[in-house]
Amino acid sequence: GQQVQQSPSSLVLQEGENAELQCNFSSTATQLQWFYQSPGGSLVSLLSNPSGTKHTGRLTSTTVTKERRSSLHISSSQTTDSGTYLCAIKRGNYKYVFGAGTRLKVIA
Amino acid sequence: EAAVTQSPRNKVAVTGGKVTLSCNQTNNHNNMYWYRQDTGHGLRLIHYSYGAGSTEKGDIPDGYKASRPSQENFSLILELATPSQTSVYFCASGDGGQSNTEVFFGKGTRLTVV
Numbered sequence: 616g617q618q619v620q621q622s623p624s625s626l627v628l629q630e631g632e633n634a635e636l637q638c639n640f641s642s643t644a645t646q647l648q649w650f651y652q653s654p655g656g657s658l659v660s661l662l663s664n665p666s667g668t669k670h671t672g673r674l675t676s677t678t679v680t681k682e683r684r685s686s687l688h689i690s691s692s693q694t695t696d697s698g699t700y701l702c703a704i705k706r707g708n709y710k711y712v713f714g715a716g717t718r719l720k721v722i723a
Numbered sequence: 724e725a726a727v728t729q730s731p732r733n734k735v736a737v738t739g740g741k742v743t744l745s746c747n748q749t750n751n752h753n754n755m756y757w758y759r760q761d762t763g764h765g766l767r768l769i770h771y772s773y774g775a776g777s778t779e780k781g782d783i784p785d786g787y788k789a790s791r792p793s794q795e796n797f798s799l800i801l802e803l804a805t806p807s808q809t810s811v812y813f814c815a816s817g818d819g820g821q822s823n824t825e826v827f828f829g830k831g832t833r834l835t836v837v
Contacts, residue, residue, distance in 0.1 A: 656830075703766075714765065
């Protein structure tokens, strides 16, 4: 089965609203990373958070390792936040496994 | 700033032809990866390497070979390209071990096999 599941698969927000993205994983992870991908673009690392809570700018990630879940909170969304958000876990020393992503659309 | 450079950025190949995608990283990372991204499948690992001279099969290695001649360079080779290999390919680099380090991606190569 899928090792990394993300929800929701898509989300539409009005500018200024907050977004909550979820990532659940079925195997032990030595690292967890959130990425942003613009349409047709590359992946940009947002946050690396294998456990606990981390903040950067308008982003907050909370990972509960024992429960194998992580969330990414985007506050005061902007139209430029539109794109796909991907969660990836690192299994062992080498392999990263990705979720299918959450497509976010923020409308003005 | 971590840097991963892929070339070419776009490629059109004919069925049955040989295609080589190149990747260079200046991060001095041990690990390098090749992924493909397709609608409905997300990112899937093709091959990876944990150091110069090593290549390992990922989750979908069939039809692909990889080569890691140096710490900086990692190539993906399609000996006999097929239309099903039309995709966007991403190279990435990261540190090995159980470290709390990140992985960094190149800008991708869009490959079309006709």
